[in-house]
Amino acid sequence: MQRLKSWEGILLALFLMTFAGNVVLAPEFLTVQNQVNLFQLSIEKIIVALVMTLIILNAEIDLSVASVMGLSACAFGYMVTQGWPAGGAVVICLGVGLVAGLINAVLIARAGIPSLVVTLAMLIGFRGFARVLVKDQSMGNFPDWFTHLGQDPLVGPLPLALILFVVLLVGLGVLLHRTGFGRQIVVIGTNAEVARFSGLNVARVKTTLFVMSGFVSALAGLLYAARLGSVRGDAASGFELDIITMVLMGGVSIFGGKGTMPGVFLSILIILNLRNGMALTNITGHIQTGVIGILLIASVLIPNLASDLRARRAKAV
Amino acid sequence: MAVLELQNVSKSFAATAALKDMNLAIEPGEIHAIVGENGAGKSTLIKIMTGVHQPDAGQIRVEGAAVAVRSTQEAQSLGIAAIYQEPMVFPDLDVAENIFISNRAEGAFMNWKRIYAAAARLIEQLGVTLDVRRAASGLTLAEQQTVEIARALSLNVKVLIMDEPTASLSAHEVARLLKIARALKAKGVAVIYISHRLDEIFEVADRVTVIRDGQHISTKPIAEVTPDGLVKDMVGRAVDTHAVKTAANPHGPAVLRLENLGRAGVFSGIGFDLSAGEVLCFAGLVGARRTDVALALFGIAPATEGRILIDGAEATIRTPQEAMARGIAYVSEDRRKLGLAMTLPIYANISLASLKKLLGGLGLIDRGAEIAMAETYRTQLAIKSPDVRVEVGKLSGGNQQKVMLAKWLETKPRILIFDEPTRGVDVGAKAEVHNIIRQLASEGVAVLVISSDLPEVLALADRVLVMREGAQAGILDIAEATQERVIGLAAGREARVA
Amino acid sequence: MMQIFGKIHPQTLRLIALFVALLATVLFFSTQIDSYLSPRMFTRITTSAAVILPIAVGQALVVMTRNIDLSIGSTVGVVAYLTGEFLAAHGDLSPLLVALLALGIGAAMGAVNGVLVAYGRVPSIIVTLGTLALYRSFLVQYSDAKTITTASLPQWLVDLPQVNAFSVLGLEVRVTVVLGLSAAVVMGLALTRLRAARRIYAVGSNPDAALMAGINAARVVFVAFVLSGALAGLSGLIFLAKFGNITVVAGLGFELKAVAAVVVGGVSILGGSGSMIGVVIGCVLVDTIDNSLTRWDLVSEFWRDALLGMLIMAAVTVDTFASRSLRRLGAQKGAQ
Amino acid sequence: EAKPGQAVNMVLLPKFLGVAVFDQADRGAQEAAKELGNTGTYQYEGPTPENSAAGQIEMLTTATTQKQGVVMISNNAGDQIAPTAEAAQKAGTKVVTWDSPIPSGKGESLFVAQVDFGSIGTVMADMVYDEAGGKGEFAVLSASPDAANQNAWIDAMKKVLASDAKYKDLKLDDVVYGNDQSEESYNRALGLVDKYPNLKVIMAPTTVGIVAAAKAMQDEKLCDKVKVSGLGLPAEMVSYTMNGCAPEFALWSFVDLGYLTYYTSYMLATGSLKGEIGEEFKAGRMGTMKIDADPGRPGAKRVLMGPFTVYNKDNVEAAAK
């Protein structure tokens, strides 16, 4: 607990530092448009990161999220191109996400195959189905209301996706930290056998989480389609690593049981601000990626080294 | 000259001072017992000797020379090895390899033939039947303990430390272990022996050291101490360690009735009636499958034959949820793996099995009520911790046990199954646990206790069910249950009693 | 039948099951694809599996210690590039030294991971996610958009992929295949014979117990990562020889291929168990499926990934259920 | 006519960094910048290979925020970048594509085309014709299924094949994708050989694919039977052309393309070019250029650079230097 609190403290300091740095170094940083863009550019990732937080806390992982996003986006593209009403397509795509999540859930929670294995195979498989649907096409020509929702502000300067993000952030944060279900997630993540022996329905919690992940990923896929106005077979591909990075840097233990939603939120803010700041100051893509890689490692390494140092100093006294 | 000596050793974990200025000298060829309450610092002391922890201050000397023990390997090369309180096996390796994996004397290449032969010999020496080619994954706690003992024996040690080696053993195996300890002593090995069972200590030890709150209280030859004196040293005051047996009501209507219950290939033919307010103890040798009966009742590994009746109505129990819905609680014997979420705070563990009760509107947990409830148990069970927000993993073994008890008490069960409820619990706390069990019974809870500790069985039970090799060897009324008869039934020397 | 099963070790049974799956796959495709069972197909699959095999072996070692190495794809790219660059300047370097150079660069990169995981106590998935990005960024930065081309490489290296080590029954076994296989064989022998290597299983099986039993768990994990890096170096070298053309995308995505091969090969992702024979079969199985799907007229190009994912999932599911019922069988046997 | 010496901030955005041809374009752009005496800034920036599409969208957005004058982009995101490009235009940042356009043409001021996509089709067909000796089976090894320019070229080639009786004896067996990865392209090339025993030519309109295919044929000693052709870099292809595995391939000058792109963009941003169909302008050393309608993309405008260089034994060594 102590460590966790101080951890979020570090994240907060880091965020304030990047934020201040950006304000000083990049004159365009504080404009409303840039602040909205900063979130919009990664909006699908950060939405899915919120659910991924629950899954990693539960000592599982979902590598298939980006492929489900792609599948849902491509299914939407396919249906619209086939002349289906877009509203119906949206509902069906969300259903596709539910089904994809359910497939993962059954294999993980009922058949007991490790989630890393299942979702790795599904990372390939779901992406494959996306390609089956759109082949080598780019599918667009979505109705205006749909692209409008993805690209234009809905309330004040805020687009729909950003509002959804905030709602999910608060909702899932409360779910995780204040409800019985959230407690179950954490206990199972700490020790699933203990949870089972305490009468918790482990399989049901895991099933719920993976179905939730499938659903939210499908939703994110639709947001992606709406934001970009068209889809291809590679829509959202490779997003899973960015998403996992966001969660892990937020202090969520990859072994489950440890981590908080505020931590992940701060980590998201740091990563987005860093990327945006570096981009505005003309630091190119691969350096950004490298910096975030280093930050990810350092975020765990430095507290470890510090505690070693403290222990050594305590002994010397 | 002392083979191992600690001088002014101190060790703190964050705010907890586990050891304060500790001095201790172990002579070669002695069996040196260490006793103390839960959380007194015994395991910490051991872990400093074996290099798991580093002392904050003080010095370790081996045969007079100051040494730094920075890791378990270094301890091993200094001739110090330990059997830890919590068994540590490698589930994916087979038994033989578990024993020899860290044995440096064995050379760079695996000579499998020799390893299997040597492992079989060691296991035999311990008087246990265990296939050395079997993977360690399915071993019972006692079997794991056996593997650990064999591992320590395989090393050529000068000092062998046993941290509560008998906590999960029954009388039979205990006797064998004590024999081994004496044999080692005869070879000039110093044995450090930690146990909460004072009878064992009086049986085997040459000297006994008492520690309390991380401090050294006394070291005396065994002849100069009495059990009551030891307890007084440990606790700092005189305590009554005998549970008061309140009058029970063993002949009311049966709350729980088993008819010919069995699970294919595991156990069979278990049948008894259990009334509200009655305490039924399961006795038997290690591996008699008592735990499996409990697991069947609790829905973890459901029964495949026979019937379970609750309040006279047949009940199917296939999951723990179903068992709990019928008012059954099961306090597991393996608190590390099955009982407690070690990295979560005390309060979260206590509320775990009864979370529903704490949910307010919108399914939100009432934090205040949760903490208050945990605080109640902390006071009531004397859990030694400043605060219920402390991680359970940071408590001593005995205090962890109490947290686990609290978790199940809070579910307000009608049928409560205790599996080795006082494993690793100190004498004082043990009396408390016994009192709690009797108290529950007197409040009308039907209690099942699985215990390998015969004196405990005899102190608690209204009736004793003895199991042998997955079958019911007999049920004894407490009046007819004597140590000899129970052991006789358990070992198969006495004919079955109806 | 039951009795025979009872006598064989569950792990062995699992390997047999895996092998049967491979055979079934080959048989199935031989009914679907003309002249499938040909020496040529053998060469195709073996040479393409040879590139992945070393990293799969390295990945298996790391996974056995209950860790994961996601950086190997980037390591392969960097090694291929740096080795190629060095050879462009020093074309007369002896093959042995070239191999040592590649292994050395890989090992150094693995050592960085190893230090951070074993001594910095940072979870491996975090470290290697980080270095996955970092090593690739380094390559982009360092290469400065220059490509290594066959023209700048010594002829022996360019020709290496087409050199036959030996032939059996008319099947050609290429040198690269021997290289890849030797990695698996050496590690496989070590894992069954060497006490030091057995510690890999011990550490993965129960890290706390390893510590208590006097095993230097940190060093074991460190060494596993160094080996994984070195083997990625070997893959990098084979990659360089095979493709000659090295750009910044070299090895991109290889980590997933390695993990897939390891997982299909029956190495437990939770550490502590698995065998090199399994890894070899897993690697060949994944590659066979992939290669065969591209030649199967019935499935279009666009169905390939979908089928590959489903088949991997099917293989893993069957394996899980098979080994679980085998274990139950074994447990019952033990109980009797 | 360009008016040199004005200040326009310009960004050249390749598909991703670390690829030789894009660096050549950068060189060309820098040459133009010097010639035009642009007092504004010039940046050459790109995403990482694994993050190409999303990275490009992000960088275009950033450039818009920075109020860059022109972003010159070799688009790898397909139509997915269109909304971002439209937003950029609206905010006053011009978007000029080169090498690979925005398929729908939305949000794009102009496309600087390396060559006429239709004529690429002809050249590809002709190279197949030559290498196959006028008749036989061939297959295409492309980049990714979503690569807009490759797809356009393949379509153009199919049209040419169908429209001229000269090609009636050529049979296109299959189109496969190596995703611009050596490993995959290599395996796909071998897969083609196995699947189609009578295959004579592999046409790979991608610089990664063509080298991988050539190496695969060389390694499997198939160069006598199966020839490789397509679009390649002389430096990467020289050994295969000399040893006969890939006797003929084509490419245009990326230095020139970068130069022309910069030149055109500068003129567009400074107002010396309106960007309307029919406009003619003098683009430095490239001579007189003209904006016309893009025949492949209705409503889109292009500046056509041209021409090809077809490389063979005679000229490849000189070009490789």
Ligand SMILES: Nc1ncnc2c1ncn2[C@@H]1O[C@H](COP(=O)(O)OP(=O)(O)OP(=O)(O)O)[C@@H](O)[C@H]1O
């Ligand atoms: N890793 C740790 N972190 C924090 N505190 C610890 C740790 N290990 C032990 N402690 C604390 O040190 C004290 C001594 O614990 P120790 O385990 O040595 O007791 P013990 O005498 O072995 O008790 P028991 O008889 O219950 O096993 C306890 O207060 C315990 O909470």
Ligand SMILES: Nc1ncnc2c1ncn2[C@@H]1O[C@H](COP(=O)(O)OP(=O)(O)OP(=O)(O)O)[C@@H](O)[C@H]1O
């Ligand atoms: N579903 C399960 N989950 C976890 N452990 C189990 C399960 N089923 C059985 N076990 C293990 O089986 C063991 C029970 O063994 P068994 O019933 O043979 O012995 P016992 O008579 O209880 O003796 P003792 O408890 O003294 O070892 C437990 O120690 C437990 O570890």
Ligand SMILES: [Mg+2]
């Ligand atoms: Mg202890």
Ligand SMILES: [Mg+2]
């Ligand atoms: Mg038991």
